Amino acid sequence: MPVKPCDAPNYWCTWAVQNYMYGHGLRSLDATLLEGDAGAQLARAAMTEKNVLGDAGWAKTFYPKVRGDLYLMLDDGWESGGMATFEVATAKFPSFTGDATERLRGLNHAVKTTGWRSAALWCRNPPDGDSGRRLEKLSDAAGIPYWKIDIGDPNFEMVQMRDEMRLPLRFEHVHGESAVNGDWHKDGRFGVQPWGSRRMVILRNTDVYRTYDVTSILSLPTTLDRLAEMLKGTQGHPEVKALLNVEDEVYVAAAMGCTMGVMRHPLTGLRPGDDADLFFNGPRQAKRRMDEVVRAVRWQRIAAPFSPGIGTVAIDDEILTDSWRFAKGQSWESDLIGAEVRQGAPARMARGMALPEVKAKGERPFAFATRFPNGAVAVAAQERTRVGEAWYMPECEVTLPVADAPGPYGVFGNFKSLTMVFEAPLHGKRVLAQDLAGDEAVDITGDVQVRGKVLHLPGEVLRRVGLRSATAGDLSSPGLVIALV
Structure with missing residues (x-):
C-alpha cells in the first residue's frame, strides 16, 4: 500500500453533517423543519468555527486515516454577503x-x-469579469486549490480566466438534477447523453463533472445510470480531460x-425519535460504513481516476430496477414521500475491459469493473434495493476477464x-492480499485455487481479508487489494 496520499481531487464535503447538527438533545423534532429553505438555513447556521475546527469538530475527528488524501470542502454557510x-x-x-485574503x-x-490536504470551497x-478574476486571485493567494461550483459559470469564464492567469486551481461544475432520474413512476432512467447535450458541454469544459444529488436509499442505481450515460457519451473523445465525480x-x-x-x-443517534437525517437514512446505514471511504480512497493511491474519454466502455443491455417507498424524513423532495419510486441502471459496466460475468440464483447484484491505464484492475459487486428490503446482497459468482x-x-x-481469468499461466505465483483499510498484507496462496490461467478466490477468503482491519461496529463491505508475485 503506497504511503503517499493520492493526487486525485477527492474531498469530504460538510453539507450532510451541517444538515444533521440541529436538534441534538431535543425531546422531539418535527422532520419537516429540516426540509426546504428552512432546513438549508439551519444547515448554514451550523457552519461555525467550533463545529469545523473545535477539539470535537469535524476537521479534528473525521477520517484520520485518509485526511491527507482529501480536501475538506466547506459548503454553503462559510462566507458572508452571498x-x-x-x-x-x-x-x-x-x-x-485581517482582510479577505488573510482571513481565508x-x-x-x-x-x-488538522491533517487535511487543504480546504476547498463551495x-x-x-x-x-473583473469580480470573478478578483475571486480567483484571492483564492490563489490563500492557497485554495479547488472550487465546487454548485450551479453557475454557464459560459466557463472562470475556467478561461484561470487559464489566462495560469493558476493552480481546479473547478467542479454540475448540471442540476432532481434527486432521482427520469420517470420514476416507471423505469426511472437518466436518458442518453449525445455529444451535443448540455451535460456533455459542461463535461468537456470543466476539470471535474459531478453527477449531482441523489436520495440516500436509491443512490446507487441513480448514480450508476448517470455514470453509464456520461461514459457512453464521452467514449471516443480522448480530448476530454475532465474527471467524473460520483x-x-x-x-x-x-x-x-x-x-x-x-x-x-459518523454522527448518529443525536436527534430524538427516529434520529431523522434527510441525507443518510434507511437500512443501508451509510454512516456506519466509514471504512468504505478509507478503502476507496487508499485504492486510488494505486489506481488513480482517469478521464471518461480514455479507452473503451462496455455497458450491459440488461437493466436492473430498484424501488423504494419513501417515508417522511427520508427525502427533501416532498413529491417522493409516500410514493413508490423506481430507478433503473445497467446490470454491468466495464471500462477498458470486457464485462464481468455474473451468476446468481434469482436476482443479481450490480457489478462493474475497470482496467486502469497503469494496468491495475478493480471489480465491485453491490447491493440491491426493493420496497420493504433495502440494501440486500444477492449471492453471486463473478468471473473477471483480466x-x-x-x-x-x-x-x-x-x-x-x-x-480471475488471465492470458498466461500462473504457475509458481504467490497470491498476496491486504485489507485496503489496513497496513499488512497476508499470503493467501494456500486458500485459493490456481488452475493454469485461472485464479479462483472463495468469497469467505475475500471477506476475511477484506475486513481484516475493520473498525469495531463498522458495517462496510469488504475492500481489498490482491497482488501476484
Whole structure:
C-alpha cells in the first residue's frame, strides 16, 4: 500500500453533517423543519468555527486515516454577503482576522494543520469579469486549490480566466438534477447523453463533472445510470480531460475510475425519535460504513481516476430496477414521500475491459469493473434495493476477464466467489492480499485455487481479508487489494 496520499481531487464535503447538527438533545423534532429553505438555513447556521475546527469538530475527528488524501470542502454557510463572495464570515469564524485574503488564508492553514490536504470551497453563481478574476486571485493567494461550483459559470469564464492567469486551481461544475432520474413512476432512467447535450458541454469544459444529488436509499442505481450515460457519451473523445465525480458512492468511484465527493459522516443517534437525517437514512446505514471511504480512497493511491474519454466502455443491455417507498424524513423532495419510486441502471459496466460475468440464483447484484491505464484492475459487486428490503446482497459468482493486466487487483463488495481469468499461466505465483483499510498484507496462496490461467478466490477468503482491519461496529463491505508475485 503506497504511503503517499493520492493526487486525485477527492474531498469530504460538510453539507450532510451541517444538515444533521440541529436538534441534538431535543425531546422531539418535527422532520419537516429540516426540509426546504428552512432546513438549508439551519444547515448554514451550523457552519461555525467550533463545529469545523473545535477539539470535537469535524476537521479534528473525521477520517484520520485518509485526511491527507482529501480536501475538506466547506459548503454553503462559510462566507458572508452571498454565495460567491469568498469573504470568511467573521461572526462564525472569529479567530480569523485581517482582510479577505488573510482571513481565508488563515482558515485554510487551520484546516491543513488538522491533517487535511487543504480546504476547498463551495460557491454558487460566481461573478464573471473583473469580480470573478478578483475571486480567483484571492483564492490563489490563500492557497485554495479547488472550487465546487454548485450551479453557475454557464459560459466557463472562470475556467478561461484561470487559464489566462495560469493558476493552480481546479473547478467542479454540475448540471442540476432532481434527486432521482427520469420517470420514476416507471423505469426511472437518466436518458442518453449525445455529444451535443448540455451535460456533455459542461463535461468537456470543466476539470471535474459531478453527477449531482441523489436520495440516500436509491443512490446507487441513480448514480450508476448517470455514470453509464456520461461514459457512453464521452467514449471516443480522448480530448476530454475532465474527471467524473460520483459523490458519496465511494466503491463506484474506486472501481470505475471516478473521483468522489464524500458526504457521509459518523454522527448518529443525536436527534430524538427516529434520529431523522434527510441525507443518510434507511437500512443501508451509510454512516456506519466509514471504512468504505478509507478503502476507496487508499485504492486510488494505486489506481488513480482517469478521464471518461480514455479507452473503451462496455455497458450491459440488461437493466436492473430498484424501488423504494419513501417515508417522511427520508427525502427533501416532498413529491417522493409516500410514493413508490423506481430507478433503473445497467446490470454491468466495464471500462477498458470486457464485462464481468455474473451468476446468481434469482436476482443479481450490480457489478462493474475497470482496467486502469497503469494496468491495475478493480471489480465491485453491490447491493440491491426493493420496497420493504433495502440494501440486500444477492449471492453471486463473478468471473473477471483480466487478460494481460499486471495488477494489482482491487476487489470491492461481497462475492460467493471471484474467478480471475488471465492470458498466461500462473504457475509458481504467490497470491498476496491486504485489507485496503489496513497496513499488512497476508499470503493467501494456500486458500485459493490456481488452475493454469485461472485464479479462483472463495468469497469467505475475500471477506476475511477484506475486513481484516475493520473498525469495531463498522458495517462496510469488504475492500481489498490482491497482488501476484
